[in-house]
Amino acid sequence: MGENRASVRAVGVGISVVLLVVGAAACSSDDKKDTAKAAPAATGAAAGASATATATKGPEAFAAAGYRGLKPGMAKDAGLATGALESSPVSLLDGCTDFVYKGGPAPDQARMAAEAATEARYKDLNAQADAASGKAPAPGGTLPPNASAKDAAAAAAGSAAAAADSAASAKLIADATQALVAMRFAQEAKDQAYLATGRVSFAATGLRELAAPADARTAEGIGAGSTVEALQQAYGAKGLQLDKRGRYVMPAEGQQGWQYEFTVDGGKVTGMAAVNRDIKCS
Incomplete structure (x- = not known):
């Protein structure tokens, strides 16, 4: 009878040990699963932080x-x-x-051609105006009391020529000024384009x-x-x-x-x- 009880106790202890070993193995397996689940989550968080850092860098100022x-x-x-x-x-x-x-x-060839024409006109008129402004108009002079009709006619012709030169010079300067204005408009049009x-x-x-x-x-x-x-x-x-x-x-x-x-x-x-x-x- 005593031997039978001892055998039963031995069997019971053996079963308990087996159960403990199985339970420990199951726990170890669960821990590995949890670790495996946590690892991708951590990796995802790191990737997210990297993406955020890249996004916040932004374009060049x-x-x-x-x-x-x-x-x-x-x-x-x-x-x-x-x-x-x-x-x-x-x-x-x-x-x-x-x-x-x-x-x-792509380059606008029509606009570039118009720019070239505007600039050529400006340079030409500016050069002419500079040359004209350097010419002193011939003075009409004062006729003496005993001047002949021929002298008077010559003086009148000189005065008319001087006036014509002055008028031509004034027109050239005015035209050159307008050409300069046209250049400024062309520059503004380019900026806007x-x-x-x-x-x-x-x-x-x-x-x-x-x-x-x-x-x-x-x-x-x-x-x-x-x-x-x-x-x-x-x-x-x-x-x-x-x-x-x-x-x-x-x-x-x-x-x-x-x-x-x-x-x-x-x-x-x-x-x-x-x-x-x-x-x-x-």
Whole structure:
């Protein structure tokens, strides 16, 4: 009887041990499953953080110090070598060579031909006016009391010639002035034509203007579509002022001679550029 009880106890202990081992194995298996589930979750979180960091980097800010690899004073060939510009110029007005950014519109040949004609007329009339202004009109003189009719006729002819020369000179100067006005209109028309796409202008001495495309923004978030109020809030303390052409301008920090220009219409910014007006096209 005692032996039977001992056997039963032994069997019971054996079953308990088996159950404990099975339970431990099951727990270990569950722990591995939980770990496997947690690992992808952690990986997903890390990927999300990386994506957020990439998204917050944002596009390049428009700045006078440089944009899309183009920098103040850069030579035309060096600018084209960056690959940021289309290779064919869109304007040659007044001695500067203008290009649009990659993907911008093709050159408007009709507008370029009109620019060339306007510039040729301006140069021709300006040269004639300069030459005419250097000629002193012949004085009519004063006839003596005993002058003959022939002397009087000669004096009258001289006075008429002098008056004609003066009138011709005055007309040339007036025509040259009108031609200059036409040049200014042509320049403004060019600016408007590339207000949305942006452009880059090179003088013989290097890059003198970066006109921003419509989607560009400064580091402060200013660009096409910004309100004048936002513009003033961003740059009012940095020397922003309204110039005689109706544009808001301010000096470009760290770039001597360069300034930012903001074109506005209807209370909003319609275009912006960084330019050095001291650099002449020709």
